[in-house]
Amino acid sequence: xxxxxxxxxxxxxxxxxxxxxxxxxxxxxxxxxxxxxxxxxxxxxxxxxxxxxxxxxxxxxxxxxxxxxxxxxxxxxxxxxxxxxxxxxxxxxxxxxxxxxxxxxxxxxxxxxxxxxxxxxxxxxxxxxxxxxxxxxxxxxxxxxxxxxxxxxxxxxxxxxxxxxxxxxxxxxxxxxxxxxxxxxxxxxxxxxxxxxxxxxxxxxxxxxxxxxxxxxxxxxxxxxxxxxxxxxxxxxxxxxxxxxxxxxxxx
Amino acid sequence: xxxxxxxxxxxxxxxxxxxxxxxxxxxxxxxxxxxxxxxxxxxxxxxxxxxxxxxxxxxxxxxxxxxxxxxxxxxxxxxxxxxxxxxxxxxxxxxxxxxxxxxxxxxxxxxxxxxxxxxxxxxxxxxxxxxxxxxxxxxxxxxxxxxxxxxxxxxxxxxxxxxxxxxxxxxxxxxxxxxxxxxxxxxxxxxxxxxxxxxxxxxxxxxxxxxxxxxxxxxxxxxxxxxxxxxxxxxxxxxxxxxxxxxxxxxx
Numbered sequence: 001x002x003x004x005x006x007x008x009x010x011x012x013x014x015x016x017x018x019x020x021x022x023x024x025x026x027x028x029x030x031x032x033x034x035x036x037x038x039x040x041x042x043x044x045x046x047x048x049x050x051x052x053x054x055x056x057x058x059x060x061x062x063x064x065x066x067x068x069x070x071x072x073x074x075x076x077x078x079x080x081x082x083x084x085x086x087x088x089x090x091x092x093x094x095x096x097x098x099x100x101x102x103x104x105x106x107x108x109x110x111x112x113x114x115x116x117x118x119x120x121x122x123x124x125x126x127x128x129x130x131x132x133x134x135x136x137x138x139x140x141x142x143x144x145x146x147x148x149x150x151x152x153x154x155x156x157x158x159x160x161x162x163x164x165x166x167x168x169x170x171x172x173x174x175x176x177x178x179x180x181x182x183x184x185x186x187x188x189x190x191x192x193x194x195x196x197x198x199x200x201x202x203x204x205x206x207x208x209x210x211x212x213x214x215x216x217x218x219x220x221x222x223x224x225x226x227x228x229x230x231x232x233x234x235x236x237x238x239x240x241x242x243x244x245x246x247x248x249x250x251x252x
Numbered sequence: 253x254x255x256x257x258x259x260x261x262x263x264x265x266x267x268x269x270x271x272x273x274x275x276x277x278x279x280x281x282x283x284x285x286x287x288x289x290x291x292x293x294x295x296x297x298x299x300x301x302x303x304x305x306x307x308x309x310x311x312x313x314x315x316x317x318x319x320x321x322x323x324x325x326x327x328x329x330x331x332x333x334x335x336x337x338x339x340x341x342x343x344x345x346x347x348x349x350x351x352x353x354x355x356x357x358x359x360x361x362x363x364x365x366x367x368x369x370x371x372x373x374x375x376x377x378x379x380x381x382x383x384x385x386x387x388x389x390x391x392x393x394x395x396x397x398x399x400x401x402x403x404x405x406x407x408x409x410x411x412x413x414x415x416x417x418x419x420x421x422x423x424x425x426x427x428x429x430x431x432x433x434x435x436x437x438x439x440x441x442x443x444x445x446x447x448x449x450x451x452x453x454x455x456x457x458x459x460x461x462x463x464x465x466x467x468x469x470x471x472x473x474x475x476x477x478x479x480x481x482x483x484x485x486x487x488x489x490x491x492x493x494x495x496x497x498x499x500x501x502x503x504x
Contacts, residue, residue: 018272018273018369019272020269020271020371021268021270083375084379085375085378085385086385086386087387088386090386090496091497093383094496095498097491098491098496117371117375117378117379119272119369119371120375123338126367127336127342130367131336131337131343131345132337134339134340134346135393135399136391136392136407137391138389138391139388139391140388146501147387147500148501151415155388155416158411159390159410162410163403163407239350242365244343245343247311247343247398248398249398
């Protein structure tokens, strides 16, 4: 029997030109692809692939099914948008392995598991904006689906005190509309009113929009589930139509 | 006269399969490529390109030369490894634009400037390790070349208190050997002895090495200039040969 393989790949933020050759080769060699509906949709028309689309909240079940199919000898892809290691499917796959029953552990033992990186949304957004993440920064998922809101608020507060630039993923969703509003309240307490806040929506797609505003003008409804928010550090500046964070940090 | 263009591109961590099609197309369309010697070396043998290699500490001069050449109508690449927006050339280009004399500003006004993202070292390293950056994380340049050591120490301390996973770039270099030793002292004060620390050296290259150790066993000389260090959060765990950070965070 062929050894099965599970390859966890990042399709990048949307533009096909932002997929790596490594991921393209894995797609060509696969027999099956699992993922959230809109990511599986990106492989529609590839006749060599059996597509297994599932809903957003089905990550653990999807990972188990993919491991089972790989254990049967198939070459299985697990699709994420962006990079699979940044708030995406790679952690879900390892969680399932970690929680496996002895019977599952035995079944999945021979599966070859590989993670292949992709262009994550914040780096695509940063490139379109200029270089807002050109100095130290942090990356925070604003969804309180899997962590307490108090942890998120504390992280944003400490990140502001450390003067990190910040990238926010999942600033809000239909079921979790409060994420960005809560983050904004912390920023308003910790940062000066002129702090630059960047909204990158549908980055790299035909309907991409980019907006940059001082914190004082930011409203809670400016981010939706397709937006990555990048908050500058105290040194982040505009030059022409671009936003960047200098490489140097002054002495205190 | 043709409008000149300056395209700031990321070549990824080393493996040619980690370059995007977007960057490959920009390389094919360019007339000139600027960059640090080893990055320019990666385009050796491309006869359509004039190569302009320079030393590590020449970022601002290199950016000015590239803008001047683009202003003359050439299609100029500025090369970074990894992603150009993460501790690389994108910020240097915008710094030069921001500091421009009126005469330079006028000369460079017509240059079309674009940044194109790449696979940055920490994401390539995370993929090889498993998913250590699968929850909130921060990214810190440990070099004190352009910022005070006290700022770096304070950031690491606050990041540990926020329980971020951390990715460290430039943990040490010949001229700045102290970076990782200083960071390690802060981690030893702030984190438990079992905290997982990952060393990824020459990621995606033939001589790649990966090591994962508990903090108590980490030595200051384990990182060099070709190493990305990833420090787990308090929840980062091993499963089999992989390291991952769960997506969930427990209630306090």
